[in-house]
Amino acid sequence: MRPAMNSKGNPLQPSNDMPARTWGMRLMEPTIAVAMLYLLALITGDDITGNHAVLAIITFFVSSTVFSVTDHSHMLREARLLDFVRVILTGWMIVMGVLLLLGQLTGFFEFFSMRTLVIWLAATPVALLAGQMVVHRITYSMHKTGLSRSVLIVGVNDVALKLAERIAEHPGLLMHVEGFFDDRDLSRQPEGERIPLLGTMDELPAYARKHNISTIFISQPISAQPRIKKLLTELQDTTASIYFLPDIYVFDLIQARFDNVAGVPVVAICETPFTGINSTVKRVTDIVLASLILLMLTPIMLTIAIAIKATSRGPIIFRQRRYGLSGEEIIVYKFRSMTVTEDGDKVTQATKNDSRLTPIGGFLRRSSLDELPQFFNVLQGRMSIVGPRPHAVAHNELYRKQIKGYMLRHKVKPGITGWAQVNGFRGETDTLDKMEARISYDLDYLRRWSLWLDLWIILRTVKVTIVSDKNAY
Template sequence: MTVNDNHLVSVLQRVIDPLIVMGMLLVCTALCGGKYTGYSLILMILAFFISSAVFQHLDPYNKWRGGRMAAFVRDILVGWAVTALLLVGIGQVSGMDERYDHAVVLLWFALTPVALLCAQLLAHRIGAVADHGGDSASAVIVGANDVSVRFANTITRNRSLALRVAGYFDDRGDDRRPDGMSQPMLGRMSELAAYVREHKTNMIIISQPISAQPRIRKLLDDLADTTASVYFLPDIYVFDLMQARFDTVGGMPVIGIRESPFTGSNSLVKRISDIVLALLIQIMLTPLMLVIALLIKATSPGPIIFRQRRYGLNGEEIIVYKFRSMTVMEDGGKVVQAKKGDQRVTRVGAFLRRSSLDELPQFINVLQGRMSIVGPRPHAVAHNEQYRKLIKGYMLRHKVKPGITGWAQVNGLRGETETLDKMEARIEYDLDYLRNWSLLLDFVIILRTVLVVLKRDAH
C-alpha cells in the first residue's frame, strides 16, 4: 500500500536524487577550495547515470511508503555505497582517479547519503502538506479480526505513514471482538457509507475473507458515491508465512507467501558481506590451513579435502569442501552420521571436528557463490531425501544458500541428529532464521559461533 502516493516520489527517485548527487560534488569542491574541470563534469555525468540505475533497482522509496524506515535508510546507504564503489572502479581502470582531488571525493562520498536522506524527509513532508494540509489521512477498517487489529497497530506505530485509523465497522457483536483493539467500534457495515460521507474519510480497509464476496460487492456498491480510496487486506496470516510480500508478475499483482529473504538489495548486501569476510578470513587463516593439510596427509591415507554432494540454493546439488576427518569418504545413497567415539574419525580429525576447523575449506565455497558464511547448515543429499519426507517444511531451508554456521548451530543444535525431534528442532531454527533475517542477526550468529568455538576449545 502507498500512502501520500503522488508524482513527487517518482520524480525524486528518477531525477532529483541523481541531481542531488551531482550537486553535492559541486558543493564539496567549493568547500575544499578545489577547481571545476572537465574531469569533474565527467564524474558528475557518470554519477548521475549510475546512481539513477542503482536507486531505481533498489527502490528504497517503496520501503519508505510502506513504513519500513530502517529498510529505507539501509537501501539509501547501500545504493550510495554501490554507486561509490562503481565510480572508484571506473576511476581505477581508466586512470581518471589521478585527476581528482581525493579530499573532495572523500567528502562527497561522506556527505551525499546525508543529503539524500534529508531530501526524502523534506519531500515526504511536502507530500503530506499537499495531500492533507499537513494532517494525517483518516482510515476506517471493515472487519474486526486478528489481521485487521494487527494492521491497525502497525499503522499506529508507523507515524511516517501519516495515516490515522479511526475505528472499525463490523456486524458481529462485542463478544466476538478480538483482543488488542485500541480503536473503537464505529458501527455496522451498513452504516459505513454514511459515516465516510459525513466524516470525509480518506481510506477504507476491507478485512473480510474471500468467502464474504457478496457482502464485499454490496459494500463497494454503497461506497460508489464517495471519494474514499478502498483497499483489500488479504487474510494471508492463516498460512505459515516466510518473507511474505507483494509483487507483480507481468504487471499482475501477486502476494508472496513464502519467499527468500535475499531478494533485491538484501541479496546484494548479503553477497558483499560474504565476499569481504570470506576474503579476510582466507587471508588470515591460510598458514593454519596449510598446517592442517600437512597433518592430515602425514597421519592418515587419503585425500586432504573431502568433497561431498549437498543441497544448495533452491535444492540444487553443490559440492561442499571440508578437511577430511574420517577414514571413509561416504557420499552415496546412505550416509551414516558421525557419532561420539566413532572409530572412523582419525586422531587429527577428532580435533578438527571438535574445533570446527574441518569447515575452513568452505570459505572457498563462499567465494564461489555456492554457500554463505551464515545460513542453514547443508546436509548430505541422502539425509535430505530422508528428512524431507518426515518433516513438514524441511525443503524451505533451501530457499537460501547453505551456511558455514547457522542459527540452529549457535543454539546448541550442532553435530549428530540421532532422533527425529532433534532434526525437527534444527529445521525450526533454520526457518526462524529465514523469517527474521537481518545483517545484524548474521553478525550475532558469527559472534556467537566464535564464542562457542573458543569455549569448546577451552574444555
Template sequence: MKTSNNVFAVALHNRLLDPLVILGSLYASMLAFDERLNGYYLVLGIITFFICSYVFEQVDQRRSFDKITLWTITREIIVEWIIIVAVILFMGVATGLAFQFSEPVVEVWFVIAPLALIATRSILQKINANLNEGGGQRSAVIVGVNEVGLKLARRTSEYHNVDINVHGFFDDRDISRQTSAEKIQPLGGMADIAAYVRQHNINIIYISQPISAQPRILQLLEDLQDTTASIYFLPDIYVFDLIQPRFDYVGGMPVVAICESPFTGIDHIIKRSSDIVLALAIQILLLPIMLCIALAVKLTSPGPVIFRQRRYGLDGEEIMVYKFRSMAVCDDGDNIVQATKGDLRVTKLGGFLRRTSLDELPQFINVLQGRMSIVGPRPHAVAHNELYRKQIKGYMLRHKVRPGITGWAQVNGSRGETDTLDKMKTRIDLDLDYLRRWSLMLDLSIIFKTVMVVLKRENAH
C-alpha cells in the same frame, strides 16, 4: 501500508543512496589531498558500504520522508554517522588497518560525509513531498473487527512512515460477538460505511472480511461507488505463518505469494553481491592459512585433502560441498552417521579443524561458484535430508535459498550434532525463521556472532 513514493524513498536511501553518498565523500576527500586509490582504501570502502547498510536498515520502518524538518534530518544523520564512525574506528584499530590511511583524508571524510547525507536527504524529502498528491495524513476505516484488521491498525500507529489515521472499525457484530482477543466498539455496521465515508471525507477503506462474507462485500462496493475513497482488501491468509508473502502479477492477473524466497529483485542482487565481495576478500586474506591446513591434512593422515560430499542446495538440487578432510573416512552414501563427541573417525588434526570451523574454509569456493551463500541454512547430507524431510513438517522449505557456511540456527545454539529429532526440529524452525526475517543487517549480525561462537568452540565435534 506505506505510500508508494515513501517506500521508494526509504528503500532507495537504505539500500543504495546513503552508502553511495558516503563512499563518494571518501573519494572526494582522496581527490582533495591527491591520494591514490589502493587496496587499503578499496577494503575500507567495502567495509563501510556494509556497515552503512547495516546501520541504515535499523531505521527502515521508522524513517519518513513526508513531513520532517531539517533539524530532524540532521539529528538522525548525526546519530547514525557517530555509530558508523565508531564501528569503523574500532575495526581499524583492532585490525591495524587504521594506520594505513592518510589522516587528513579520513578527518575531512568524517566531516563532509554527514553534510552530504543531510543535503541528499533534504533534496529527496522535497521531491517526495511534491510527488505525493495532496500530501499530509490520509484518513482510513477498517471493515471487520478481527485479528488481521487489528494488526493493520496497530501497524499504522507503530510505523512512523505510515501517514494514515485510522478512524475506527465497522462491523455488523457488536462487542459480545467479536472473536478477536481485543474488543473494539465499532463505529457502525456495514450499511453505515458509505455515509460515514462521505461525511468524514475518508480516503481509504480496508476490508478485512472472510470470503464467506462475499454478498455483504459486493453490497458494500456498490454503496461506495459514489465516493472517492480507495478500497483495499485484506485477505485472511495473513493469519497464517507465511514466508515472504507478497503480491505479484502473471499475465495481468494478480497472485499472492504464500511461500517465497526472500531473495527476489534487488534483494537477490544485494545478497549475491555481498557474497561475492566477502568470499573474495576472505579467500585472499586466508589463502596462506588454507595452504598450511591443506599441507597439514596431507602429511598427518592418508587420503584426499578436500572432502567432497553431496548436499541439497537451492530448490533441492544436489550440489557438491567442499571441506578440509577431518576424518579417516569419507562417507557419502545412503547411511551417514553424524560426528559425535569422541568420535574415533575424527583425526587429531581434524578435531582441531572442526572445533575451530577451519574445515569449512573451502566452502567459500562453493560461494564463488554460486552453489552456497555465506549466510543461510546449513546444508545437510543427502541421506539426512531424505530421512528428516519425512519426519519434520516444512523441512524442505529451507532449500528455497542457497545453503550457508553459517546460519541463524548456528548462532542460536543449534550448531553441531543433532542427535535427536527435537534438536533437528529446533534447527529447522530457526532456518525458517531466517527466511521470514532476512535482511542484510541480519546477515551481518550472524557473521559477527559466528566469530564469537567459533571462539567459544561450543557443540563442534
C-alpha cells in the same frame, strides 16, 4: 499506503508500485550521505574523480541497507531529540565501520584526501540528524493541521489491529485511523481486545460520505464475499480509496509479496528472498567476501592440508553429496576430519569423543576450520556464505518425511554458516526436537533475510568460533 501485514505483524514485501513517499523516507539517509561526500569534496578543493562515484555507490548501498534495518521512521510524533540522535549515530557508526573495513581490506581510501574523509565521516551524522528533524517537524505539522488522510478499517481482527498500530507508529504515512466497522459484537473480537466500533458494515457508506473519508481498508475473510461485494457497490458513491486485506495470512508465509505475471495480479505466499536485485546483491557479496577470505587464509589452509596428510591416511579434502538450491545434489568440500568418508544411504553424525576423529579432526571441527574449503563452493555458485547448512543426502531423505516444511530450506543456496548455527544449533542434532528447532531457524532466515542479517550472522559466527562452541565436535 503501508503494505499489508501478515498474521505475525510482518509486512508483505512491496511490489514495484510502493508509494513514492515510503521509498522517499528510505532513500533520504543514503542521499544525504552521498550529497555530503560531493559537497565536502567541492568545499575542500578535491578533484572529483571516478573514485568518488565508486565510494558514493558503496555508501548509498550500505547506508540504505543499514538505515532500513534501524528503521527510525517508526518513531512516534512525540519522539525526543535524544531518540533521533541515538538512532542516527548508531546507524552511521555501522555504516562507517563497514566502509572502514572495506577501505582497510582494499586500500581504496588511499585515493582520497584523508582530511576530506575525516570531515565527511564526522559531519554526515549531523546532516542526517538535521534532515530527519526537518522531515519530522514537517510531518508533525501536517498532522496537526489535518492534512493527513482519514482511515476507516472494516473488520476487527489481528491483521486489522496490526495495521492500525503500524499507522499510528509511522507518522510519515500521513494517515490516522478514525475507527472500525464490524458486524460482529464485542464478545467476538480477538481475545484481549475490545475495540469500540463506529458502526456495522451497512452503516459505513453513510459515515464515509458524511465525514469525507479518504481511505478504507477491508479486512474480512473470503467467506464474507457477498457482504464485501454489497459494501463495495455502496462505497462507489464515495471518493474513498479502498484496499482489501485478504485472509491469506492464515498460512505460514515466506517472503510473501504482491506481484504480477504478464499483467495478471498474483500473491506470492512461499518464495525465495533472492529474486531481482536481491539475487545480485547476495551473489556479489558472496564472491567479494569469499575471495577476500580465501586470500587471507591461504597460508592457514596450506598448513591444515599438510597437517592432515602427516597425521592420518586418506585424502586431504572430503567430498560429500548434499542437497543444494531447489533440492539438487551438489558436492560439498571439507577438510577431512575423520578416518571414514561416509557418503552412502547411512551417514552417522559426529558425536562427542567420536573414535572416528583423526588426531587433529576434533580441533578442526570445533574451530570450524574444516569448513574452509567450502568457500570454493561459494565461488562455484553451489553455496552461499550464509544460508541453511546443507545436510547429507541420507539425512535429508530421513527428515523430509518427519518435519513439516523441511524442504523449503532448499529455496536458497546452502550456507557455510546460518541463522540456526549462531543460535545454538551447530553440530550434532541427535534428537528430532533439535532438528525441528534448526529447521525453524532456517525458515525464519528465509522470512527475515536482509544483507544486514547476513553480516550480523557472519560476525556472530566469528564470535561463536572464537569461544569454541560446546555443540561442535
